[in-house]
Amino acid sequence: MAEQYENDFLVFDVTDGPKAMIDALNTRGEEGWQGFTSIVVDTKIVVLIKRNYGTPAEPVNEKKEDLVKLWGGKHG
Numbered sequence: 001m002a003e004q005y006e007n008d009f010l011v012f013d014v015t016d017g018p019k020a021m022i023d024a025l026n027t028r029g030e031e032g033w034q035g036f037t038s039i040v041v042d043t044k045i046v047v048l049i050k051r052n053y054g055t056p057a058e059p060v061n062e063k064k065e066d067l068v069k070l071w072g073g074k075h076g
Contacts, residue, residue, distance in 0.1 A: 003054070005053070007048065008049050009047065011046050012046075014045060015043060021047075025047070031051070035048070
């Protein structure tokens with residue numbers, strides 16, 4: 001199954017300098033966010049960020065589990 005992501009964005013003003021941008025990105029990075037693209041609009045930089053919140057659980061196939069228990073094999 002495909003991974004699932006939460007998306008967000010940050011807006012920076014280039015006149016604030018790179019330190020403000022780096023600090024904000026590092027703070028969000030500690031929370032599991034990662035930047036994946038940026039857009040420059042006039043004096044603003046918009047950074048799109050995403051965070052993986054896991055892969056959906058596969059549905060449990062009880063019959064398959066029972067067969068694996070009976071036969072002792074590991075089937076994928």
